[in-house]
Amino acid sequence: MHEMGVAQNILDIAVAAAQKEGAQKITRINMIAGELRGIVPMQLSFCFGIVAKDSIASGAYLNIEEVPVTAHCENCNSDFAVEEYQYICPKCGSTKIQLTGGTELRIKDIEIE
Amino acid sequence: MLYTYARNKTAVNIAAGGFRMKINVMQDVLQANDRIAAENKQLFKKNNNLVLNLMSSPGAGKTSLLEKTAELLAGKLRLGVIVGDIETTRDADRIAKYNIPSIQLTTGSACHLDANMVASALPHIGLDKIDVLVVENVGNLVCPAEFIVGEDYKVMILSVTEGDEKPLKYPMMFKESSLMIINKVDLLQYTNFNLEEAKANARKVHPGIDIIEVSCTKGTGLDAWIAWLTEHHKKKAGSR
Ligand SMILES: Nc1nc2c(ncn2[C@@H]2O[C@H](COP(=O)(O)OP(=O)(O)O)[C@@H](O)[C@H]2O)c(=O)[nH]1
Ligand SMILES: [Mg+2]
């Protein structure tokens, strides 16, 4: 399950950032996860709870904001939401599109005590 | 008034004497992996290795393709293989028979290889004696695409005993792969797998994807795969 590996990375980054501020405890982690990443928030939260158990992030709330898949059409310059795996411009039908959202996997900020 | 949230999401007032603050982090979750992957990539470049990250569902034919590749590349390009598997070492044994450098990485419960695991194998495989290094990832369509290992290209195998709608169900995988190999075409007549549909679906998520149809057991289509390898190795060697 790749959620375990992802959870460990989240913990490492959050703990490093908290320690730099001399924090005793991390209470919340705010992150974003693009839909294309295939992250199941429930599973990730569960895994995070396990890997964080004996750390300063023990009991911290992992807030996962899911980012929908969006794209930009290089042909007609329109921006649109990709729905139902339709990687095609709804306006002009072009497949020359660049993803603009949906692949993120990033920690935004953390709350510490 | 300050609020924090416990795991059950109920608001808790910690204003009484509690010191709290928010720290801006803005870091990619997989940055540690990406950093090691970049180091691997440097090493590959120095040794002139074309490196492929080979991915598929379990049983789609990754090891079978590598066995055939070892046979067909003999005397042309020197192949090396790193195999990731959850427990056994059978795949590495299958490949070692062809007398090519191969290393098995046992991932335990992890469902993918990451850059660090691959890095651990590199000092032992003899990169200076390898032209094409293939990393056979753990059979899984979700996870491996997340963890780059320093590869030049991702290659994925879809076998006709899976569904032709797979590219739509696992778009990340197909989006990131430069080449999709459709394997087990010898079984097409026994399945309801629609070849054209599968290709159209793959191109929907990745318009520029290369597609090669093969049967590893019958040997059909493998010349196109060898040509793809040779061409991309030449490209890499030329870009030095
Ligand atoms: N009919 C048929 N079977 C194949 C083909 N390629 C592989 N197989 C079989 O599929 C099974 C799984 O193959 P393997 O290479 O171990 O898959 P891996 O898990 O992706 O490494 C084995 O029993 C192979 O003999 C093919 O082209 N046609
Ligand atoms: Mg295998």
Ligand SMILES: [Zn+2]
């Ligand atoms: Zn358009």
